[in-house]
Amino acid sequence: xxxxxxxxxxxGEVFAEAVEQVVLPGAExxxxxxxxxxxxxxxxxxxxxxxxxxxxxxxxxxxxxxFAQVTANQVVVLVDECFKAxxxxxxxxxxxxxxxxxxxxxxxxxxxxxDTRAEVESTLVRASVMIETHSRHHS
Amino acid sequence: MATLSDxxxxxxxxxxxxxxxxAMKMVSAAKLRRAQEAIxxxxxxxxxxxxxxxxxxxxxxxxxxxxxxxEIKRVGILVITSDRGLAGAYNGQVLKAAESLxxxxxxxxxxxxxxxxxxxxxxxxxxxxxxxxxSARPVGPNVNYLEAKQVASSLIEDFESGELDQVIxxxxxxxxxxxxxxxxxxxxxxxxxxxxxxxxxxxxAPYEVEPDAxxxxxxxxxxAVEVEVFRALLENQAGEHAARMTAMxxxxxxxxxxxxxxxxxxxxxxxxxxxxxxxxxxTGAQALE
Numbered sequence: 382x383x384x385x386x387x388x389x390x391x392x393g394e395v396f397a398e399a400v401e402q403v404v405l406p407g408a409e410x411x412x413x414x415x416x417x418x419x420x421x422x423x424x425x426x427x428x429x430x431x432x433x434x435x436x437x438x439x440x441x442x443x444x445x446x447x448f449a450q451v452t453a454n455q456v457v458v459l460v461d462e463c464f465k466a467x468x469x470x471x472x473x474x475x476x477x478x479x480x481x482x483x484x485x486x487x488x489x490x491x492x493x494x495x496d497t498r499a500e501v502e503s504t505l506v507r508a509s510v511m512i513e514t515h516s517r518h519h520s
Numbered sequence: 521m522a523t524l525s526d527x528x529x530x531x532x533x534x535x536x537x538x539x540x541x542x543a544m545k546m547v548s549a550a551k552l553r554r555a556q557e558a559i560x561x562x563x564x565x566x567x568x569x570x571x572x573x574x575x576x577x578x579x580x581x582x583x584x585x586x587x588x589x590x591e592i593k594r595v596g597i598l599v600i601t602s603d604r605g606l607a608g609a610y611n612g613q614v615l616k617a618a619e620s621l622x623x624x625x626x627x628x629x630x631x632x633x634x635x636x637x638x639x640x641x642x643x644x645x646x647x648x649x650x651x652x653x654x655s656a657r658p659v660g661p662n663v664n665y666l667e668a669k670q671v672a673s674s675l676i677e678d679f680e681s682g683e684l685d686q687v688i689x690x691x692x693x694x695x696x697x698x699x700x701x702x703x704x705x706x707x708x709x710x711x712x713x714x715x716x717x718x719x720x721x722x723x724x725a726p727y728e729v730e731p732d733a734x735x736x737x738x739x740x741x742x743x744a745v746e747v748e749v750f751r752a753l754l755e756n757q758a759g760e761h762a763a764r765m766t767a768m769x770x771x772x773x774x775x776x777x778x779x780x781x782x783x784x785x786x787x788x789x790x791x792x793x794x795x796x797x798x799x800x801x802x803t804g805a806q807a808l809e
């Protein structure tokens with residue numbers, strides 16, 4: 382018996398493979414899943430995912446917020462976006478990060494900008510997750 | 521009667537129109553294929569989202585977005601059209617349906633607030649008709665999820681704050697190449713999927729939910745609404761290309777017919793010219809005898 386990891390986004394299935402272990406960024410803290418895990422449903426926050434493939438290779442992926450549905454031999458991850466570490470364009474992510482940060486600093490001085498602020502904040506979080514995933518992948 | 525060169529000119533002009541329409545048909549066919557793939561790709565996500573929602577909904581069934589209000593004071597209508605025209609009656613039928621829905625809701629004593637997506641609808645609701653437009657944006661060349669998310673979250677916010685009591689989407693659904701019927705979808709209050717499969721799985725252990733079900737629902741339900749908006753945008757995208765493909769195919773057929781008739785007219789005129797020339801020569805020769 383093995384553990385299947387399935388990552389689904391609105392753009393399609395990103396990942397569907399047998400894995401040994403997966404560590405996910407849960408809303409209440411990171412958690413690891415091995416096979417024969419208890420049935421479990423949780424919200425995820427944006428963050429890096431650690432995927433240990435059979436044979437011990439470790440792969441990293443960046444996800445946005447969503448859910449994980451865990452059963453004994455399957456982990457289904459539902460997220461808006463998922464990028465594997467090697468797909469991440471670090472320069473672009475850093476650029477987005479810097480841009481969102483300066484935009485946010487500007488918005489902080491304004492009133493009545495909650496709408497845009499939430500949007501910029503989410504862009505900022507997504508960019509920093511990508512940067513972190515990238516650095517973990519390369520360390 | 522039109523001269524030979526006139527007819528010739530018309531034939532040439534129609535031939536170049538034909539080139540354009542058949543090229544547009546080709547382009548739409550390629551785009552349609554991509555749009556259909558996008559719909560296919562979004563299906564597993566929507567499916568699993570529904571399953572999760574059933575799972576959590578069965579444990580905990582209350583959420584602000586489920587709330588059915590007794591008095592509908594303000595209705596939000598999300599109208600989705602394409603950015604470009606030349607797609608037959610595609611956009612017209614959505615706008616007509618939106619107008620009649622607005623009239624109906626106003627008749628029932630509700631105020632109407634429009635959220636408009638797609639340049640065609642944006643243009644249509646400009647000026648006087650646009651008194652009730654709250655926000656407007658183009659669809660863009662490719663539908664992406666973040667856009668659907670933005671549209672959905674502003675509607676959700678208005679519903680939660682009591683600004684809107686009901687939200688309805690008006691859009692074309694992609695059924696087939698020749699059928700893209702207008703569909704009215706009630707978006708909010710959100711109706712949780714009914715838990716039909718529950719009995720069959722009753723013997724299975726329930727999921728342990730973390731944090732608790734009600735907090736999970738507060739994240740899940742808005743996402744389900746986003747998915748619904750995303751789906752409508754994708755359907756609209758595929759329907760647009762299908763409608764344009766059909767429209768352009770008809771246009772190409774019409775140009776063929778026109779060219780055929782004009783060619784016939786051209787040949788007749790040419791023959792008439794030859795005949796009259798011959799008659800002239802013969803009468804001239806006879807006069808000399």
